[in-house]
Amino acid sequence: MKLVARYGGANIPIEVQREGSGYAVTIDDRTMHVDLVSAGPALKSLRLDDGRQYLLAHHQHGDQHEVSFGETTVHLELVDPLTLKRKRVEDESGAGATITALMPGRVVRLFVAAGDRVEKGTPLLILEAMKMENEVQSPREGVVKTVHVEAGQTVDNGAELIEVE
Amino acid sequence: MKVLIANRGEIAVRVIRACRELGFPTVAVHSDADRAALHVLFADQSVEIGPAPSSKSYLRIDAIIDAARTTGAEAIHPGYGFLAENALFAQACIDAGMLFVGPSPDSIRAMGSKTESRQRMIAAGVPVVPGLSEAVASLSEIEAFAAEAGFPVMIKASAGGGGKGLRLVERKEDLSNAFERVKSEAKSFFGDDAVYAEKFIASPRHIEVQILGDQHGNLIHLGERECTLQRRHQKVVEESPSPVVDEAMRERLGVTAVQAGRAVNYYSAGTIEFLMGEDGDFYFLEMNTRLQVEHPVTEMVTGVDLVKEQLRVAQGGTLQLSQDQVRMSGHAIECRIYAEDSSRNFAPSPGLIRYLNLPQGPGVRNENGVYQGYTVPIHYDPMLSKLVVHGSTREEAILRMKRALSEYRVEGIDTTVPFHSFIMDHPEFRAGRFDTGFIEKILPSLNESLAQGTASFDAAVAAAAISAFEQSQNVQLPHAQDSAWRRAGRLEALGRGTR
Numbered sequence: 001m002k003l004v005a006r007y008g009g010a011n012i013p014i015e016v017q018r019e020g021s022g023y024a025v026t027i028d029d030r031t032m033h034v035d036l037v038s039a040g041p042a043l044k045s046l047r048l049d050d051g052r053q054y055l056l057a058h059h060q061h062g063d064q065h066e067v068s069f070g071e072t073t074v075h076l077e078l079v080d081p082l083t084l085k086r087k088r089v090e091d092e093s094g095a096g097a098t099i100t101a102l103m104p105g106r107v108v109r110l111f112v113a114a115g116d117r118v119e120k121g122t123p124l125l126i127l128e129a130m131k132m133e134n135e136v137q138s139p140r141e142g143v144v145k146t147v148h149v150e151a152g153q154t155v156d157n158g159a160e161l162i163e164v165e
Numbered sequence: 166m167k168v169l170i171a172n173r174g175e176i177a178v179r180v181i182r183a184c185r186e187l188g189f190p191t192v193a194v195h196s197d198a199d200r201a202a203l204h205v206l207f208a209d210q211s212v213e214i215g216p217a218p219s220s221k222s223y224l225r226i227d228a229i230i231d232a233a234r235t236t237g238a239e240a241i242h243p244g245y246g247f248l249a250e251n252a253l254f255a256q257a258c259i260d261a262g263m264l265f266v267g268p269s270p271d272s273i274r275a276m277g278s279k280t281e282s283r284q285r286m287i288a289a290g291v292p293v294v295p296g297l298s299e300a301v302a303s304l305s306e307i308e309a310f311a312a313e314a315g316f317p318v319m320i321k322a323s324a325g326g327g328g329k330g331l332r333l334v335e336r337k338e339d340l341s342n343a344f345e346r347v348k349s350e351a352k353s354f355f356g357d358d359a360v361y362a363e364k365f366i367a368s369p370r371h372i373e374v375q376i377l378g379d380q381h382g383n384l385i386h387l388g389e390r391e392c393t394l395q396r397r398h399q400k401v402v403e404e405s406p407s408p409v410v411d412e413a414m415r416e417r418l419g420v421t422a423v424q425a426g427r428a429v430n431y432y433s434a435g436t437i438e439f440l441m442g443e444d445g446d447f448y449f450l451e452m453n454t455r456l457q458v459e460h461p462v463t464e465m466v467t468g469v470d471l472v473k474e475q476l477r478v479a480q481g482g483t484l485q486l487s488q489d490q491v492r493m494s495g496h497a498i499e500c501r502i503y504a505e506d507s508s509r510n511f512a513p514s515p516g517l518i519r520y521l522n523l524p525q526g527p528g529v530r531n532e533n534g535v536y537q538g539y540t541v542p543i544h545y546d547p548m549l550s551k552l553v554v555h556g557s558t559r560e561e562a563i564l565r566m567k568r569a570l571s572e573y574r575v576e577g578i579d580t581t582v583p584f585h586s587f588i589m590d591h592p593e594f595r596a597g598r599f600d601t602g603f604i605e606k607i608l609p610s611l612n613e614s615l616a617q618g619t620a621s622f623d624a625a626v627a628a629a630a631i632s633a634f635e636q637s638q639n640v641q642l643p644h645a646q647d648s649a650w651r652r653a654g655r656l657e658a659l660g661r662g663t664r
Contacts, residue, residue, distance in 0.1 A: 007626075012626070016633075023634070025630055027630075036628060036631050043574075044628060057519070057574070058629060058632055065629035068576055072583065076625070102509065105513065106543065
């Protein structure tokens with residue numbers, strides 16, 4: 001099975017095949033021979049053919065994968081090659097920027113309203129979580145198209161806050 | 166003696182443990198967001214005292230006193246933060262006929278206002294940092310002080326503490342913005358927007374002394390804690406003893422700390438915080454009239470259970486030991502484990518803990534406030550737990566901490582575990598050479614170290630790809646235009662929540 005891993009702006013070709021009780025996984029031009037077993041409800045143990053092993057937690061939301069080794073967490077997107085083609089088209093046609101919450105929290109103050117002109121770095125709002133006030137700034141210059149939140153509102157991680165175009 | 170704990174999280178659990186060892190029944194209080202919090206599950210009894218925001222629950226004196234009355238609690242332990250340094254709360258406990266497990270309201274009042282405590286310390290002959298000794302009414306007073314003392318200056322909330330409500334200002338043009346921000350934080354966190362300013366000592370260390378007294382005039386010190394490693398003025402790693410304090414300096418620090426405590430007739434556990442310049446001169450910074458977050462490192466090296474001492478002292482008992490019976494043995498280090506993403510500028514990371522494995526083994530102590538399956542709420546401080554180790558030497562303690570951190574697994578939310586591991590490896594930390602600017606200085610190299618080599622990256626990709634492959638084998642295509650992939654993702658999302 002062929003896949004593409006999208007990670008840090010790069011598209012890395014992947015191929016997975018069954019091989020005995022394990023798998024052969026090719027990442028770019030590197031092929032690994034591994035076995036993978038479940039180690040309780042949350043963890044998996046991945047072992048390479050030279051005996052080196054990793055205890056990792058794998059979590060998935062759609063195409064988004066989060067793999068954690070405890071000290072390091074890798075976030076990547078795994079898509080089939082056809083889906084990737086469609087995504088590329090979407091990326092090129094999208095003109096505006098939607099600013100999303102990088103954490104759950106509460107909007108304590110809004111600095112802008114629809115129609116306001118903003119520069120890159122203009123403070124848009126303050127999001128408070130866990131006793132810290134965090135200023136969210138505009139990633140680009142443009143005009144505020146929509147404000148999706150109001151002061152006092154609690155938002156989840158990834159919630160759409162403001163659209164700038 | 167039934168004890169109500171007016172706090173949440175790991176410190177409430179810590180106090181419950183001490184009560185249990187003394188045979189005291191315990192009562193937890195909680196907000197409606199905390200019904201399933203560990204401290205609530207851990208106590209013998211619990212009472213809901215209000216909605217999620219602290220101002221409507223953990224800071225509600227009337228609701229807490231009511232809870233103590235209805236459950237028949239005879240003593241109230243405030244933990245740290247929240248109402249721990251609120252003299253009105255201590256007085257309210259006493260007025261309701263209960264024991265307040267802490268110092269007298271007068272001691273709290275004297276030390277609680279940073280401006281008044283400075284005046285008291287100056288009068289007692291304890292050295293202080295140059296600064297305004299009174300809260301300022303306007304920006305212009307701070308501007309005048311900064312012009313006289315020179316930059317950098319620190320703007321602080323008079324009622325502040327715990328690293329909240331203060332800003333370092335390096336340039337005149339930043340004063341106004343910092344002044345407004347500190348006032349606003351002071352108002353929302355402490356309900357009091359009074360602020361003041363002081364001179365900032367360059368390249369300082371933050372060293373504090375644990376004191377302990379009873380109501381019969383006995384007051385001793387239990388050595389120092391090195392608390393220099395801070396980020397945004399919040400302590401990150403603490404240790405005892407300090408790598409720069411020798412026996413003679415320990416004696417001077419201890420005597421000065423006891424002198425400071427005596428000036429306010431102190432009893433119970435308290436901490437005198439000093440700022441130490443590169444020359445070894447130290448200045449009184451503030452006193453915390455309560456149990457300190459980092460109290461376990463002192464417990465590990467002295468063998469004294471500070472919480473049990475507090476409870477005995479509150480009952481009118483005498484200290485279990487005198488100054489010449491205090492012995493420091495070995496070295497202890499504490500890492501504060503926060504729900505923060507160290508790879509994303511320490512953004513708060515509340516949410517569901519899908520998996521938790523706490524380190525174990527020789528010399529390891531967890532002061533933990535969470536559990537696997539628990540959702541860390543957005544409303545409170547991000548500290549989840551404290552990891553404490555003890556070793557015979559500083560070197561052993563560092564290597565032990567490094568080993569313990571490698572066993573620490575938290576999945577579902579991000580924590581500062583990798584950050585601590587990075588600190589333990591840092592040659593300057595290992596050499597004991599650092600000041601309060603150390604963390605900011607090493608952060609750029611932290612991000613490089615987190616950006617990791619290809620071996621573990623390949624393993625991560627392989628594990629994810631194999632899972633995707635297995636899903637494609639197991640799941641039937643439901644619609645022609647919908648990939649098995651997307652359906653698998655959706656199933657996963659339904660089963661496991663939205664993160």
